[in-house]
Amino acid sequence: MKFEAIARETVLLDPNNNLARKHIPNEIRKDPLTGRTSRICHFRELSWKKPDLDKLVAGTESWCPFCPDKVLKVTPCFPEEIIPEGRMTLDDKVLFPNIAPYDRLSAVATLGERHYIPMTDIEPGRIADGFRLALKYFRHLEDIKHPESVYHLISWNYMPASGSSIIHPHLQVFASSFAPNFLREKLNAARAYTDKNGSNYWDDLVAAEKAKSDRYLGKIGRTEWLTVFAPLGAVGDATAVVEGIRSTLELTDPDLNDLAQGLTKLMAAYDRIGIYNFNMSFFPGSSEDAHARFHLIFSPRIYFNPAIGTPDVAALGRMFGESVCMGFPEEINKLLKIEFE
Numbered sequence: 001m002k003f004e005a006i007a008r009e010t011v012l013l014d015p016n017n018n019l020a021r022k023h024i025p026n027e028i029r030k031d032p033l034t035g036r037t038s039r040i041c042h043f044r045e046l047s048w049k050k051p052d053l054d055k056l057v058a059g060t061e062s063w064c065p066f067c068p069d070k071v072l073k074v075t076p077c078f079p080e081e082i083i084p085e086g087r088m089t090l091d092d093k094v095l096f097p098n099i100a101p102y103d104r105l106s107a108v109a110t111l112g113e114r115h116y117i118p119m120t121d122i123e124p125g126r127i128a129d130g131f132r133l134a135l136k137y138f139r140h141l142e143d144i145k146h147p148e149s150v151y152h153l154i155s156w157n158y159m160p161a162s163g164s165s166i167i168h169p170h171l172q173v174f175a176s177s178f179a180p181n182f183l184r185e186k187l188n189a190a191r192a193y194t195d196k197n198g199s200n201y202w203d204d205l206v207a208a209e210k211a212k213s214d215r216y217l218g219k220i221g222r223t224e225w226l227t228v229f230a231p232l233g234a235v236g237d238a239t240a241v242v243e244g245i246r247s248t249l250e251l252t253d254p255d256l257n258d259l260a261q262g263l264t265k266l267m268a269a270y271d272r273i274g275i276y277n278f279n280m281s282f283f284p285g286s287s288e289d290a291h292a293r294f295h296l297i298f299s300p301r302i303y304f305n306p307a308i309g310t311p312d313v314a315a316l317g318r319m320f321g322e323s324v325c326m327g328f329p330e331e332i333n334k335l336l337k338i339e340f341e
């Protein structure tokens with residue numbers, strides 16, 4: 001396993017110090033699997049100031065389609081050939097088709113009746129039940145032998161900087177025969193890795209990170225938690241790899257609890273440095289992909305300039321697919337690890 005980091009340095013004349021020479025380090029890191037690069041740069045103190053979140057969410061309940069008084073009235077239903085009852089439920093959680101679909105089977109699942117839940121108040125049981133409801137839908141698609149039941153994806157956009165347009169916590173639940181770009185790229189690279197090395201990339205990654213320990217977080221059940229060497233996020237990424245399984249449908253009930261528990265640990269840790277937005281996505285293989293290993297990625301989101309709502313992805317990220325991380329993942333690991341000890 002090769003963790004390649006290319007150290008760079010910029011020299012400039014500092015306007016805040018009589019134009020004296022200033023040396024600013026940065027690093028280009030290559031993802032060991034795909035070779036995709038991330039820039040570790042724009043270093044700053046890993047601490048942000050949260051806005052008044054009660055003020056931010058005030059009034060959004062009145063038009064929220066996922067609140068209990070509206071969810072069964074204003075959300076769409078599946079046609080009878082997919083789900084005869086129209087929607088699926090698990091206690092107070094509701095799953096229905098996405099009104100703005102990006103493929104034949106994109107759905108949304110609410111995480112219960114509560115409109116706004118501060119990140120650190122989201123209970124592991126609520127998240128695990130959201131996953132359970134999504135899996136109920138995926139298993140149903142398997143039962144009816146739907147041709148799109150190949151990759152079973154769950155994503156979570158939490159709060160506006162993540163791209164979410166609705167405050168009410170909900171999951172994007174998506175089954176497709178077309179793996180999205182990053183997943184496809186990873187699966188192709190993992191197949192090539194297995195062909196070359198005779199082993200599974202993620203098994204080797206966990207073993208290498210565990211041995212080295214400065215990006216290892218801990219183990220919950222059979223879920224292994226790590227900070228990512230070459231992250232997508234401006235404040236790093238964390239990943240959980242589930243031992244021995246390749247697809248979403250192989251996740252057991254205890255796995256769902258363990259993934260949910262680990263996610264709440266990450267939320268607690270990132271909350272301490274003022275983070276209140278994140279993306280989370282499942283990266284599974286199909287049931288046939290022996291080279292795959294189920295993993296999820298948690299990626300916090302920030303505003304580069306909160307005062308004018310500047311997002312943390314600009315041309316470099318959007319047009320070149322190059323990410324910028326404002327701290328070394330090994331330093332971010334220290335902030336997260338407190339929760340895993």
Ligand SMILES: [Zn+2]
Nearest residue numbers: 064067115168
């Ligand atoms: Zn709501």
